Amino acid sequence: DRPPRFDRKFVHLGDGDGAPSSVIRVMQWNILAQALGEGLDNFVMCPLEALSWSRRKYLIVEEVLTYRPHIVCMQEVDHYYDTLQPVLAGLGYSSHFCPKPWSPCLGVEGNNGPDGCALFYDESRFELLDSVNIRLSAMRIPTNQVAIVTTLRCRITGKCVCVAVTHLKARSGWEWLRSTQGSDLLWHLQNVVQKQPGDPAADIPLLICGDFNAVPNEEVYRRFATSSFGLDSAYKKLSRDGLTEPEYTTWKIRPTGECCSTLDYIWYTKDTLRVDAVLDMPTEEEIGPNRLPSFSYPSDHLSLVCDFSFKEEE
Numbered sequence: 001d002r003p004p005r006f007d008r009k010f011v012h013l014g015d016g017d018g019a020p021s022s023v024i025r026v027m028q029w030n031i032l033a034q035a036l037g038e039g040l041d042n043f044v045m046c047p048l049e050a051l052s053w054s055r056r057k058y059l060i061v062e063e064v065l066t067y068r069p070h071i072v073c074m075q076e077v078d079h080y081y082d083t084l085q086p087v088l089a090g091l092g093y094s095s096h097f098c099p100k101p102w103s104p105c106l107g108v109e110g111n112n113g114p115d116g117c118a119l120f121y122d123e124s125r126f127e128l129l130d131s132v133n134i135r136l137s138a139m140r141i142p143t144n145q146v147a148i149v150t151t152l153r154c155r156i157t158g159k160c161v162c163v164a165v166t167h168l169k170a171r172s173g174w175e176w177l178r179s180t181q182g183s184d185l186l187w188h189l190q191n192v193v194q195k196q197p198g199d200p201a202a203d204i205p206l207l208i209c210g211d212f213n214a215v216p217n218e219e220v221y222r223r224f225a226t227s228s229f230g231l232d233s234a235y236k237k238l239s240r241d242g243l244t245e246p247e248y249t250t251w252k253i254r255p256t257g258e259c260c261s262t263l264d265y266i267w268y269t270k271d272t273l274r275v276d277a278v279l280d281m282p283t284e285e286e287i288g289p290n291r292l293p294s295f296s297y298p299s300d301h302l303s304l305v306c307d308f309s310f311k312e313e314e
């Protein structure tokens with residue numbers, strides 16, 4: 001009796017001559033913390049019933065099963081130990097979790113523990129080389145935002161890839177903090193990726209997935225777009241000119257009004273990785289007048305899903 005799922009299609013790019021067997025499918029998704037959705041978010045057009053964990057957990061797992069990504073990066077995970085870790089382990093994913101040090105979930109009655117970032121990878125496709133949990137700092141002062149940085153080796157190509165997941169500070173007025181947190185993450189990544197300083201050939205390809213809580217004209221976005229890693233944002237590939245971010249990655253209605261904006265990104269190193277396909281966004285009509293979350297979709301943020309392949313060295 002629930003409305004149909006969004007019928008999203010992959011937009012395939014380029015000549016498609018990359019060996020399809022070695023495509024790496026990546027999902028970025030802020031799944032909406034259960035405690036925040038029911039307790040603090042105030043999604044005024046979403047019935048409470050649609051927010052129950054007993055409904056949402058199936059839709060979340062179904063989203064992963066629909067696209068079967070090799071790497072899943074999530075934010076606002078507050079049901080890791082009791083649900084997502086065991087369920088996704090049963091589907092062949094190994095994972096890491098990094099809770100926020102002072103999660104706002106803890107202030108909600110009946111909460112299920114702190115929310116945080118989680119990174120899942122297909123164990124049959126990737127071998128774990130290293131994973132670190134990072135608390136992001138701003139001017140050397142530790143903040144309440146975190147990241148996971150995981151280095152994996154592809155079992156098909158033998159190549160390594162470094163994957164990071166983060167969730168930067170929310171709300172307006174905190175643009176400077178997001179920018180500083182972004183710089184701190186880039187600094188940490190420099191140490192992981194550039195094993196041999198000054199030897200760019202040794203650099204490991206990089207994927208950074210996150211809810212940056214920043215629109216594309218914010219400073220933290222510019223910092224990533226112009227970093228020395230040569231990063232690009234994969235979802236720009238959906239646009240006609242290839243230069244424009246989607247119109248929205250989150251769309252919700254709070255008492256203060258409607259919020260439709262682009263806050264979520266998948267960054268990749270353009271010298272070493274190629275985007276082969278991008279999952280398109282549901283239309284305004286599909287999302288519906290009450291926006292997100294809803295009985296058809298469990299989060300206020302949409303999942304981003306892309307296929308990457310390693311570029312051959314010239």
Ligand code: NDP
Pocket residue numbers: 030036040041042076100102103104105106107108144145168169170171211213254
């Ligand atoms: P952030 O400002 O980064 O936001 C935390 C969460 O709130 C995010 O997941 C964000 O979602 C969501 N959010 C953003 N805008 C709104 C909004 N308008 N209404 C409701 N939710 C929103 O928080 P911090 O990590 O800095 O956490 C600190 C906050 O948590 C403080 O306000 C602190 O007082 C509170 N806290 C309270 C505790 C208690 O016991 N009472 C315990 C721990 C923390 P998204 O990213 O999707 O926008």
Ligand code: CA
Pocket residue numbers: 032033036076
């Ligand atoms: Ca949220």
